[in-house]
Amino acid sequence: MWKNKNVILIFIGEFIVGVGLWLGIIGNLEFMQKHVPSDFVKSLILFSGLFASVIVSPIAGKWIDTYMKKHILLYAGIGRICSVIFMLFALKYESIFLMVCFMVLIQVAASFYFPTLQAIIPLVVANEKQLMTVNGIHMNISALSRIFGTAFGGALLMITSLQMLYVGSMIAYILLFLLTFFIDIKEEKRETTNYVKEKQRFTDIFPIIKSLPIVYMAVILTIVPQLFIGGFNLMVINISELQHDSSIKGWLYTIEGIGFLFGAFFIKYAAREQTYVKWMYALTCFIAFAQLSLHFAHIKWVSLVSFGLFGICVGCFFPMIATIFQTTVPKLYHGRFFSFKNMFDRVTFQTVLLASGLLLDTVGLEYMVVLFGMLSLLLIMYTLFRKKGNVLKGEGA
Structure with a gap:
């Protein structure tokens, strides 16, 4: 695997794009703190980009399955670089409108880039058995x-201007764009095939998902960690207020991050293809338990254990889920499937984020986590009953 040039380039690219992305996010928060006094308006600005990405996801899916994936990555890279130019002008003129343009363009570029990357990984990995390791x-x-x-x-914010944050982000995106040229993907050239273009429909993916029980179960069960992730930052703030300790925020992020790293390392040795379903249910049950245990978040060690347990579970869960999708969904539909998955995750995240804000204001953290924990258990039970129903139908036939 480490001799595979494409895999190494993808790893380097992921680190570069991640740094660029988070530099931009910190810059966005700083800019809005200075120029947008209303929390509601801040949420609308953030929502604008996510909404745009959801709108274009069906188009992205069709294009990824129709055109050369490397070309999609390159065009997405150009979109990212251009988006930062909007933000540099937004800083110069203190323009909220230009910031919205930045948010929309960078999220649209991401809606093409990340599904394409997920579709590329199985193409560049020589052995499917290495997929779990690569995803981890x-x-x-x-x-x-x-x-x-x-x-x-x-x-950077402490030693230089906000503008330099976005310059750093642009440099990262330019490096990623240049790096993409060296990725060598073996795929059939399809730009000139009119038949393929006409036959590609985004809705074709839904019968595929329904016909693959493990994929359908995995898509539904991804809602369970999203119920935790969607309100993650809001929960951290509330736990800090409950414990009257601002330092706990850093500890919670650190414990969760370390747990994630450990989980992603552990799962590649522990799980086998025959045991994926059992692992899915075990991990989602532990995530539900972590949610429920936050009812006692006023106790410091309980909150730390809950976040650590969640980090380990999602570190195991997401690489395994990605492997299931990459190996089970036919490669012909990968672009549309991962675009649908990207859209599904973003809608779920936004819904959970809004619900978390509402519930924290009305019932408080202790009861919100119980509601989310119970909803997680209901989703697990739903997929279990559906699985048993499918087995009975198969036996009856």
């Missing part, structure tokens, strides 16, 4: 880039 390392690198990007961004 890929997600570990993503976590490390988040840690480094946030630390680097915070340091």
Whole structure:
């Protein structure tokens, strides 16, 4: 695997794009703190980009399955670089409108880039048995880039201007664009085939998902960690207030991050293809338990254990889920499937984020986590009953 040039380039690219992404996120928060007093308006600005990415996801899916994937990555890279130009002008003119343009363009570029990357990984990995390892390392690198990007961004803000944060982000995107040229993907050239273009429909993916029980179960069960991730930052703030300790925020992020790294390392040795379903249910049950245990978040060690347990579980869960999707969904549909998955995750995240804000204001953290934990258990039970129903139908036939 380490002799595979394409895999190494993807790992390097993931770190670079992660650093650029988090530099931009820190810059966005700083800019809005200075120029946008209303929290509601801030949420609308953030929502604008995510909404745009959801709108274009069906188009992205069709294009990824129709055109050369390397070309899609390059065009997405150009989109990212251009988006930062909008933000540099937004800083110069203190323009909220230009910032919205930046948010929309960078999220649209991401809606093409990340599904394409997921579709490319199975094409560049020589042996399918290495997919779990590659996905685990890929997600570990993503976590490390988040840690480094946030630390680097915070340091830059202290010693230089906000503009330099976005210049650093643009440099990262330019490096990623140049790096993409060296990726060598073996795929059939399809740009000139009119028949293929006409036959590609985004909705074709839904019968495929329904016909593959493990994929359908995996898509539904991804909602369970999203119920935790969607309100993650809000929960950290509330736990800090409950414990009257601002330092707990850093500890919670650190414990969760270390747990994620450990989980992604552990799962590649522990799970086998025959045991994926059992692992899915075990991990989602532990995530539900971590949610429920936060009912006692006023106790410091309980909150730390809960976040650590969640980090380990999602570190195991996401590389395994990515491997299931890459190996089970036919490669012909990878672009549309991963675009659908990207859209599904973003809608779920936004819904959970809004619900978390509402519930924290109305019932408080202790009862919100119980509601989310119970919803997680209901989703697990739903997929279990559906699985048993499918087995009975098969026996009856």
